[in-house]
Amino acid sequence: MKQTLIKGGRVLDPETGIDGVMDILIENGKIAEIGNEKSKIQNPKSKIIDASGKLVTPGLIDIHTHLREPGHEYKETVESGCLAAAHGGFTAICCMPNTEPVNDNQSVTDYILRKANMAVGVRVYPVGAISQGLRGESLAEYGEMKSAGVVAVSDDGNPVMNAQLMRRALEYAKGFGLLVISHCEDRNLTANGAMNEGATATRLGLAGIPNAAETVMVARDIALCELTDAPLHIAHVSAEGSVRLIRDAKARGLQLTAETAPHYFSLTEEAVMNYDTNAKVYPPLRTDRDRDAVWQGLRDGTIDVIASDHAPHSSVEKDLEFDAAANGLIGMETSLPLSLKLVEMGLLSLKDLIAKMSTNPARILELDYVGLKRGNPADLTIIDLEKKFTVDANTFCSKSRNTPFNGWELKGKAVLTMVRGKIVFDDR
Amino acid sequence: MKIEKKDILDIESLSTEEIELILDTADSLKEISTRPIKKVPTLRGKTIVHFFHESSTRTRTSFEIAAKRLSADTVSISASTSSIVKGETLADTVRNLEAMNPDAIILRHSASGAPHMLARLVRSSVINAGDGMHAHPTQALLDMMTVREKKGRLHGLSVAIIGDIAHSRVARSNTVGFLKMGAHVILAGPPTMIPQGIEVLGAPVTYYVEEAIKNADVIIMLRIQKERQQPFLFPSEREYASYYGLTTENLAAARDDVLIMHPGPINRGVEIAPEVADGPYSVILDQVANGVAIRMALLYLLLGGPR
Numbered sequence: 001m002k003q004t005l006i007k008g009g010r011v012l013d014p015e016t017g018i019d020g021v022m023d024i025l026i027e028n029g030k031i032a033e034i035g036n037e038k039s040k041i042q043n044p045k046s047k048i049i050d051a052s053g054k055l056v057t058p059g060l061i062d063i064h065t066h067l068r069e070p071g072h073e074y075k076e077t078v079e080s081g082c083l084a085a086a087h088g089g090f091t092a093i094c095c096m097p098n099t100e101p102v103n104d105n106q107s108v109t110d111y112i113l114r115k116a117n118m119a120v121g122v123r124v125y126p127v128g129a130i131s132q133g134l135r136g137e138s139l140a141e142y143g144e145m146k147s148a149g150v151v152a153v154s155d156d157g158n159p160v161m162n163a164q165l166m167r168r169a170l171e172y173a174k175g176f177g178l179l180v181i182s183h184c185e186d187r188n189l190t191a192n193g194a195m196n197e198g199a200t201a202t203r204l205g206l207a208g209i210p211n212a213a214e215t216v217m218v219a220r221d222i223a224l225c226e227l228t229d230a231p232l233h234i235a236h237v238s239a240e241g242s243v244r245l246i247r248d249a250k251a252r253g254l255q256l257t258a259e260t261a262p263h264y265f266s267l268t269e270e271a272v273m274n275y276d277t278n279a280k281v282y283p284p285l286r287t288d289r290d291r292d293a294v295w296q297g298l299r300d301g302t303i304d305v306i307a308s309d310h311a312p313h314s315s316v317e318k319d320l321e322f323d324a325a326a327n328g329l330i331g332m333e334t335s336l337p338l339s340l341k342l343v344e345m346g347l348l349s350l351k352d353l354i355a356k357m358s359t360n361p362a363r364i365l366e367l368d369y370v371g372l373k374r375g376n377p378a379d380l381t382i383i384d385l386e387k388k389f390t391v392d393a394n395t396f397c398s399k400s401r402n403t404p405f406n407g408w409e410l411k412g413k414a415v416l417t418m419v420r421g422k423i424v425f426d427d428r
Numbered sequence: 429m430k431i432e433k434k435d436i437l438d439i440e441s442l443s444t445e446e447i448e449l450i451l452d453t454a455d456s457l458k459e460i461s462t463r464p465i466k467k468v469p470t471l472r473g474k475t476i477v478h479f480f481h482e483s484s485t486r487t488r489t490s491f492e493i494a495a496k497r498l499s500a501d502t503v504s505i506s507a508s509t510s511s512i513v514k515g516e517t518l519a520d521t522v523r524n525l526e527a528m529n530p531d532a533i534i535l536r537h538s539a540s541g542a543p544h545m546l547a548r549l550v551r552s553s554v555i556n557a558g559d560g561m562h563a564h565p566t567q568a569l570l571d572m573m574t575v576r577e578k579k580g581r582l583h584g585l586s587v588a589i590i591g592d593i594a595h596s597r598v599a600r601s602n603t604v605g606f607l608k609m610g611a612h613v614i615l616a617g618p619p620t621m622i623p624q625g626i627e628v629l630g631a632p633v634t635y636y637v638e639e640a641i642k643n644a645d646v647i648i649m650l651r652i653q654k655e656r657q658q659p660f661l662f663p664s665e666r667e668y669a670s671y672y673g674l675t676t677e678n679l680a681a682a683r684d685d686v687l688i689m690h691p692g693p694i695n696r697g698v699e700i701a702p703e704v705a706d707g708p709y710s711v712i713l714d715q716v717a718n719g720v721a722i723r724m725a726l727l728y729l730l731l732g733g734p735r
Binding site for chain 2 (some may be wrong): 197198199200201202203204205206207208210274275319320321322323324
């Protein structure tokens with residue numbers, strides 16, 4: 001029997017409420033025991049991982065990433081993306097369907113999962129398309145994709161502009177137990193905007209995207225969620241008005257969940273000054289006021305999840321005039337350290353933060369394992385909360401370098417990532 | 429004296445002293461254009477690339493003439509004659525130009541920030557000849573020169589800028605420039621053409637043209653940019669002309685010695701009535717003449733003497 005003993009770490013699991021120095025015994029990839037140091041699980045035959053002084057949490061799950069394979073392997077592959085995830089402390093990631101070809105059928109889903117099986121071992125949960133070809137015209141084959149392994153559907157960067165199609169998507173997905181993830185944006189309001197609308201855009205002479213481009217769509221989708229009684233997850237919330245709408249809808253008991261990304265609580269539109277295309281992202285970075293609202297939403301539980309929205313682009317897409325540059329930034333390798341700042345700032349408890357990056361995503365995706373429980377697969381992350389480092393994009397495992405956080409001094413980092421009892425990253 | 433910066437990208441980055449210096453230099457160089465032999469050897473041996481990625485008649489010609497009057501060698505490229513049509517990126521095109529060692533690159537581009545990006549990439553001086561909706565510093569300088577020439581000062585004057593503020597780089601650069609030099613600036617136009625947050629520039633905004641015109645010393649009319657127009661900004665040119673255009677009727681509210689300016693090209697009968705454009709208060713052609721002097725001054729101050 002293959003055994004591993006993780007010794008003396010502070011085990012923190014929001015699901016079970018465990019928080020204390022404990023040992024975890026792993027047998028055959030599953031958690032066999034969790035207990036105090038002097039418990040029976042001290043076993044001389046085990047491989048021992050010394051976690052003293054470190055935090056041991058359920059494996060982090062990134063509910064929103066882009067792996068670019070198939071189609072844009074020069075930006076990222078399933079393999080490089082999984083490696084980046086492991087380095088960021090993630091044991092599982094969801095990858096969006098905007099590949100080429102689009103993941104709107106089981107053969108693309110199969111392909112991604114086959115690639116994932118050959119990679120480092122991080123779990124990959126593909127997200128299928130809401131509509132065929134992400135064109136917003138007709139439903140994709142949810143049944144077949146679900147059988148092939150998708151956990152949710154989303155048209156990702158292409159908002160579903162047709163409300164009737166969105167309604168049918170919610171209804172049809174419900175029949176297969178699939179979550180619908182919505183990128184809320186009214187494309188007519190966005191028009192040709194390149195950054196947040198307001199004083200900074202006016203100063204820079206860039207066309208603006210108003211907050212309302214997001215909030216009118218959040219409002220519409222909440223109405224459709226209520227109409228269909230189907231679960232809906234709002235992706236990358238960035239605007240004050242969206243937080244308010246989601247809070248109210250949740251208070252009415254809708255099956256609604258929401259995520260935001262580290263850049264929306266770490267940066268504002270000021271990051272675009274100097275026309276830095278690494279800070280060009282959809283939805284755009286917004287104002288202090290929106291960032292404060294996102295903080296508040298994280299704090300009071302309106303926003304359930306922190307996702308990276310890892311969007312790799314090469315210099316071919318980024319080394320351009322601001323208007324012409326692609327949207328998106330990479331985040332899997334900076335997500336945890338940036339999020340830990342929220343704990344340092346006193347905005348979130350460590351337990352709440354881990355919930356938003358691990359157990360909440362698992363529950364929203366209805367994974368059959370949540371948290372560190374006996375019998376669950378040994379998916380866990382060991383975090384060194386004191387580790388200080390400087391972000392250097394050149395050391396990233398991701399194939400792309402488009403981060404606005406290069407050079408930032410951060411504290412706290414994953415030092416070991418384990419999936420099904422197998423170490424996929426170790427930097428103790 | 430010369431300017432101790434590599435590039436001229438916008439008005440924000442120029443100090444009032446630098447603006448004074450540019451205007452004074454332009455005043456003194458203006459005379460060269462009236463000589464029978466309109467050429468001095470100041471920039472002999474210097475190479476200037478005029479890279480006009482967006483179409484332009486007057487700015488481009490003005491820069492070319494300015495460079496030639498200072499005896500610089502000039503090369504002219506437009507997007508349609510450059511490798512950009514073959515799919516080369518702007519950055520690569522300019523890196524290649526840089527390898528041929530020009531002393532200055534004059535860039536006109538439809539994307540805001542394009543000259544800033546180039547300035548980071550090349551050793552040559554970059555002069556912004558208009559970028560997207562962002563800035564048109566040489567236009568603002570020639571406008572300030574024209575006003576100073578006619579009024580003897582900039583400080584304390586009331587300047588009204590009227591029209592499509594949202595899409596106008598001229599409006600932005602002029603607002604910043606005139607405010608910097610101590611003038612009062614008021615912006616006017618329909619609400620659909622007033623961008624969010626414009627107040628940060630420091631000029632009040634009105635939706636009523638009469639209010640802006642009243643007591644104005646200078647009126648700068650902006651062009652309705654048909655090529656940049658998004659839908660729904662205004663219902664018809666007819667309505668625009670009657671509510672936001674400058675006509676002899678609403679001009680009556682302005683000061684007796686008001687100056688009427690326009691960066692051109694003008695849409696006659698839309699933002700400005702023909703009789704106003706050609707009338708006694710119009711200094712539109714003086715602006716064009718001064719454009720050459722301003723561009724000569726900038727080239728002289730950036731490239732003259734050893735760097």
